Amino acid sequence: QVQLVESGGGVVQPGRSLRLSCAASGFTFSNYAMEWVRQAPGKGLEWVAIISYDGTNKYYADSVEGRFTISRDNSKNTLYVQMNSLRAEDSAVYYCARTLRGVSPSYFDSWGQGTLVTVSS
Amino acid sequence: AIQLTQSPSSLSASVGDRVTITCRASQGISSALAWYQQRPGKPPKVLIYDASNLESGVPPRFSGSGSGTDFTLTISSLQPEDFATYYCQQFNTYDLTFGGGTKVEVK
Numbered sequence: 001q002v003q004l005v006e007s008g009g010g011v012v013q014p015g016r017s018l019r020l021s022c023a024a025s026g027f028t029f030s031n032y033a034m035e036w037v038r039q040a041p042g043k044g045l046e047w048v049a050i051i052s053y054d055g056t057n058k059y060y061a062d063s064v065e066g067r068f069t070i071s072r073d074n075s076k077n078t079l080y081v082q083m084n085s086l087r088a089e090d091s092a093v094y095y096c097a098r099t100l101r102g103v104s105p106s107y108f109d110s111w112g113q114g115t116l117v118t119v120s121s
Numbered sequence: 122a123i124q125l126t127q128s129p130s131s132l133s134a135s136v137g138d139r140v141t142i143t144c145r146a147s148q149g150i151s152s153a154l155a156w157y158q159q160r161p162g163k164p165p166k167v168l169i170y171d172a173s174n175l176e177s178g179v180p181p182r183f184s185g186s187g188s189g190t191d192f193t194l195t196i197s198s199l200q201p202e203d204f205a206t207y208y209c210q211q212f213n214t215y216d217l218t219f220g221g222g223t224k225v226e227v228k
Contacts, residue, residue, distance in 0.1 A: 044208065045222075046219070095165075105214055107212055
């Protein structure tokens, strides 16, 4: 059974940094591209970034390009996102999600429960 | 980025009703569309992919249709567990984008 467990969320001041993690189990993590999707409280869904199965290819939403970095450690079955220069509008529940089609644009077949990030002074 | 417009943004329905939600893309996306269901406090769950393919384990009362710019999610007979918010998502190009959501409420 696919399981994705995010961690690392919390309250952070504007301009500061935060790193989120997503621990994967129940499938061969190193075979799949992985993504981050976020959802501001009471709002809709926003795609953030994708990383290929081996970490060599990465794509980002325009809203986070240059501030967020997605990475992975296949030896630890863990996905990360390093979030720098955080803004109030980055406040959201961050979900990690699995995709089935490499780094080609695709849908998300499995999701974690999410971790809440609040950017506030 | 490709914009997805869902309608209605909310609807009220009763158990047993047939429910239809539409999603319109700002440009053609072929069949690169998925539908998700999200219950409060939970992550989204994929229902339909490639516009009309039912995800494994999803009840057959859910169906999807359309291609190009106009898509539809239909629930043939609404069940109590179907009261939730539904989102469409395009995966024709990056940035991947979602519709604004349709909340299905109890009438």
